[in-house]
Amino acid sequence: MPSLTAINLGRDIAMEVLAIEAHQNRLWALQGEEATADEETISGELLLCVQRFEAFLARWDGEVLGLGAGLEEGGMEEIEEGEVKEDEMEVDKDSPSPPPHGPERPQRLDPTAINAISVGDIGWAPLPRMAATSRDWFVPSQYGQICIKVYPFIIVKKMDDCMIGMPITTAGGNGLTNKMESLRARSTYVVGANFRGKNDVPYGWGMGPKEMNLEVDRTAGAYEPRAGAFVDVLDTYQIPYNARWKKEGRLTHTSRVDLLRMRHAVLEKDALGWRG
Incomplete structure (x- = not known):
């Protein structure tokens, strides 16, 4: 059974992923239209979503996986490359x-x-x-x-x-x-x-x-x-x-x-x- 922290962070990360996709779709719909102000607003919202996503992911690494080191900047660090890539092929x-x-x-x-x-x-x-x-x-x-x-x-x-x-x-x-x-x-x-x-x-x-x-x-x-x-x-x-x-x-x-x-x-x- 995952911990309450893992459940809550997993939910928050998933919501930010969906929000990022939604903002990207909104920007795509505005391409070719004279909607510069709207594009700037959506782009700003998208940037905030990405920043929140990275922050939640950093917490996941630190609080759930116990990695901690190198996450103080609020960004995410890559997992061991060979392990991840091998799994992606599967x-x-x-x-x-x-x-x-x-x-x-x-x-x-x-x-x-x-x-x-x-x-x-x-x-x-x-x-x-x-x-x-x-x-x-x-x-x-x-x-x-x-x-x-x-x-x-x-x-x-x-x-x-x-x-x-x-x-x-x-x-x-x-x-x-x-x-x-x-x-x-x-x-x-x-x-x-x-x-x-x-x-x-x-x-x-x-x-x-x-x-x-x-x-x-x-x-x-x-x-x-x-x-x-x-x-x-x-x-x-x-x-x-x-x-x-x-x-x-x-x-x-x-x-x-x-x-x-x-x-x-x-x-x-x-x-x-x-x-x-």
Whole structure:
């Protein structure tokens, strides 16, 4: 039987996760409309939800798991990377590939680091996900188990208080092979020296040139996409500047331009009622 503290904190964490999703959906609904004031209000509320989520998670680590150390700043620290990643492969076919050597505790950003970020940068950040199974380090709630996964993100937009990123997933190395046509229509592979994409399934036909890949700049950092790495250009998340973040690479200049073209094409078609 979980303790009263665990029950209450699990409830609070789950509520913040739902609130974060609701605010993200509200922001998405306002895209393309002249609602700047509303966007600023919702963005501020979303930031508060994320801050409360991190605070509750810090309490969970300290009061329920007894980790305590390193949580005084009110943020969350990553669990042992190998253990978490191994479990994610069992829980979620879309689990991210393990970082090549980390991330070694992605750091909170200072003003200089924020100014240095640009569209097309790739880095690691935590993201809450609902889990299909139960593990000791998952957060229980009345809605199910919540786990924190560390994903590589491609930054697609910078805002005053946050950045917007797309998570790179692999589908267990299968990429887009077994995905629905609508997802393949708005998705593209992220390729590098060791992964050059897949040609066994059509993709990207809703975005412009068919089967156009995004290329990682091999001189820009340590990130190397794993087999099956792809992004859904509509699958974006807010990454507050006070969240954990570690940059490890970027797209080539050409691919950064292509990425903006892809998103524009899909958003334009979506606004006109296109659903793939």
